[in-house]
Amino acid sequence: MTTAEINKPNGPVAAALLAGGIGSAVLGLLTFGAEASEVIKNLLNWYQPVGPLMGKSSVGILAFVLSWAILNFIWQGKETNFNRIAIAAMVLVVIGLIFTFPPVWSILLGGE
C-alpha cells in the first residue's frame, strides 16, 4: 500500500454511497406511489407478466446508475465531507426500506 493509495480522494466513494441511497429511495417512493395511485401503477407496468414491478425496479436501478455516474463526474478527484454524505445516503436507504414495507402503505393510505 502506497501513500498515493492512502491519499486517494474519497469523492468516488461518496458518489457510490449516495447513489446507492438514491436508488433505494427512488425504488421505495415508486413502490409507495404505485400503491397510492392507479395512474403511477399503470405507468410503471411496462411488461404485463411482471407488472409494475418492472417499472419500479428499472427506474430505481436507473436512478442508482445515473446518479452514480453524475456524482462520480462531479466528485472525481475531490475530497468530500464523507460522513455527512454517508449519513444522507443512509437516510435515503432507510426511506427505501420504509416505503417498501407493506404495513407502511396501509398506515399511510388506510385499508388492510
Place this chain on the structure above:
Amino acid sequence: MSTNDLWTTTHGMVFGFIFLLGFAGALVGIYMMKSEWLTTEGTNANVNRLRAFLWLLAAAVWVAVFTGTYIVYPWYRAAPPEGAIDLTNFPRYLLLANESTAFWHKLGMEWKEHVAFISPMAATVVAFVVQYYGAALTKKPEIRRWVMIFFIVAFFAASVAGMFGAFITKAAPIR
C-alpha cells in the same frame, strides 16, 4: 424436477444462497481490515481475495433478483382462467383465496419483491469501495464502518427476500 422448479431453486438456493452464505465471511473480511491487526503483506493478500469475493457476491445477488423478477415472478403472478377452481398452478391466487394464507402474499411477497432490489445496489457499492481503496481501507476506519453498515443493509434486504421466498414456496409452490 420441472423447469419451473429448477429456476425457482436456481434463483433462491443458488444465487440468493451464495450471497446470504458469503455475507458473514465477507463482513468479517472488511471488519478485519485494521492496520493494527494485519501486516502489510497480509493486508495485500487478503484484500485481493476480498475484492474478488465481494464482486462475486454482488453479481450473485443481481442474478438472484433478475431471475426472480423476470423468470420466477411471472409464474407466481400468472392469472388463472376465468372460473378456474383448481388454483394449484397460480400461487398468488391460491394464497389470496384463503384468509389463512393471504398473509404470505400481502406481506411476504409484496415486501420481498420490492425490498430485494436494495440488496444488489448496496452490495455493488460495497464491492466498489473495497475495489477502490483496497488495502488503504485499513487506514480509513470511518469509511470502513459505513461500508459495513451498507453491507448489513444488503444482507437484511436479501434475508427478507430469501426468508419469505422459502415460506411462500412452501405455502404455494411454483410448479
